[in-house]
Amino acid sequence: MRGSPILRAVLVFVALFALAPALWRLTRADARTLPPPAAVVAVKNVKTEVRLTFSAPAKRATIQHLGRELWSKATPSAEENFACEIPWPKEGVELHVAVEWTEGTRVAAMRVRLTAPDGTEHDQSVWGDGTADDVLVFK
Amino acid sequence: MKLFGVLCVFFLVACARADDARLRVSSFSTILTEIAAEVGGEKVLVTGHVKAGVDPHEFEPKPADLKTVASADLILVSGRHLESYVGKLREAAGGKAALIEVGDQLPGPANDPHWWHSIANLARATKVVRDELIRLRPEARADFSANGDRYLARLGALEKWVKAKVAELPRDRRKLVTNHDSFGYFAREFGFTVHPIAGLSANDQPGPKEIGRIIDTVRAQGVKAIFSEENENPKVIAQITTETGAKLGGKLLSDGLGAGPLGTIDAMFRHNVTTIVEALK
Numbered sequence: 001m002r003g004s005p006i007l008r009a010v011l012v013f014v015a016l017f018a019l020a021p022a023l024w025r026l027t028r029a030d031a032r033t034l035p036p037p038a039a040v041v042a043v044k045n046v047k048t049e050v051r052l053t054f055s056a057p058a059k060r061a062t063i064q065h066l067g068r069e070l071w072s073k074a075t076p077s078a079e080e081n082f083a084c085e086i087p088w089p090k091e092g093v094e095l096h097v098a099v100e101w102t103e104g105t106r107v108a109a110m111r112v113r114l115t116a117p118d119g120t121e122h123d124q125s126v127w128g129d130g131t132a133d134d135v136l137v138f139k
Numbered sequence: 140m141k142l143f144g145v146l147c148v149f150f151l152v153a154c155a156r157a158d159d160a161r162l163r164v165s166s167f168s169t170i171l172t173e174i175a176a177e178v179g180g181e182k183v184l185v186t187g188h189v190k191a192g193v194d195p196h197e198f199e200p201k202p203a204d205l206k207t208v209a210s211a212d213l214i215l216v217s218g219r220h221l222e223s224y225v226g227k228l229r230e231a232a233g234g235k236a237a238l239i240e241v242g243d244q245l246p247g248p249a250n251d252p253h254w255w256h257s258i259a260n261l262a263r264a265t266k267v268v269r270d271e272l273i274r275l276r277p278e279a280r281a282d283f284s285a286n287g288d289r290y291l292a293r294l295g296a297l298e299k300w301v302k303a304k305v306a307e308l309p310r311d312r313r314k315l316v317t318n319h320d321s322f323g324y325f326a327r328e329f330g331f332t333v334h335p336i337a338g339l340s341a342n343d344q345p346g347p348k349e350i351g352r353i354i355d356t357v358r359a360q361g362v363k364a365i366f367s368e369e370n371e372n373p374k375v376i377a378q379i380t381t382e383t384g385a386k387l388g389g390k391l392l393s394d395g396l397g398a399g400p401l402g403t404i405d406a407m408f409r410h411n412v413t414t415i416v417e418a419l420k
Contacts, residue, residue, distance in 0.1 A: 066307055066308070067306070087309060091309075091330070093310070134302070135305075135306045137330070
């Protein structure tokens with residue numbers, strides 16, 4: 001190929017310059033059709049029945065959900081029931097439970113039963129030697 | 140006066156012998172340095188070669204480190220292919236010291252070395268170190284066992300705290316977008332899903348496709364915050380936050396202990412968990 005080297009360099013430069021917008025479109029981070037941001041729907045609160053069973057008399061029991069106290073009672077009965085309104089995402093629900101049993105109580109348990117919005121029964125227990133403090137997962 | 144001088148010499152010699160009597164542990168992980176010091180107590184002299192705040196993916200032992208290794212009784216490394224220089228350590232030890240790749244004895248994916256983000260694995264690692272110390276110094280079994288039990292109880296209390304703190308966050312918001320893929324163990328233990336921008340090594344750099352994929356995920360799943368780490372590319376995080384509207388959740392300690400007040404396992408966990416929960420709430 002003959003011709004001025006400067007001319008050839010200019011031609012190459014022009015060719016690259018012409019291709020630049022196309023290359024940029026192909027390689028940039030959002031080089032595809034971005035879906036619109038999903039409308040992240042907040043999970044609605046649903047009425048949930050909670051049933052507690054104590055294997056031994058307790059001095060106090062507390063149940064928290066998302067860092068907020070749902071229920072607390074001093075000297076609860078052997079069976080306790082309460083209803084609450086909490087969001088129930090498909091990933092499940094967690095309850096932070098704390099129990100203090102009366103002095104002298106050795107290993108004891110508190111059983112927690114929940115009815116999910118779809119009617120499914122969930123059943124978990126927390127065990128402790130005098131006290132128990134744990135997070136129960138219902139899913 | 141002469142007698143006093145002689146007594147001083149005896150005292151110094153006795154001190155030096157007491158020092159010599161300690162087991163010498165060379166640790167190449169900030170996490171294992173803490174565990175060995177806690178379990179070993181006064182019976183062990185632990186040298187932490189990787190200092191807090193140093194990226195273990197980048198660390199290479201210097202001649203002074205290898206000299207210390209040559210006189211060690213036990214060498215501790217994280218394992219799971221994190222330390223590419225294990226061969227050099229074996230060579231320096233010359234078969235004299237036991238070299239334990241602690242992570243290789245723990246459950247989890249073989250190619251992910253970040254096992255210390257699982258408290259269950261920290262407890263298992265504590266037992267591995269305790270058992271190795273007992274094997275090397277059986278006469279100190281009672282001390283190592285008691286120290287180990289105390290440390291395991293502290294890990295148990297930390298686990299309770301983490302579970303209670305994480306329970307403040309709805310399970311559908313437990314989506315963790317981080318620069319490199321280092322929180323898999325944490326995610327499995329505490330119910331999170333991880334969307335890493337890059338790979339398992341802090342050196343991995345994401346390409347446009349990876350960034351685009353993360354932007355799609357953040358937008359589609361309504362992730363509220365993205366977390367940065369040490370030794371990362373801040374431009375990538377900035378691009379993702381700009382394009383998605385997610386906020387910068389804060390800086391996480393991913394590759395070991397931090398410097399100063401973040402220089403303990405307890406402080407590392409509390410910092411990471413508080414940063415994650417408060418940003419995603």
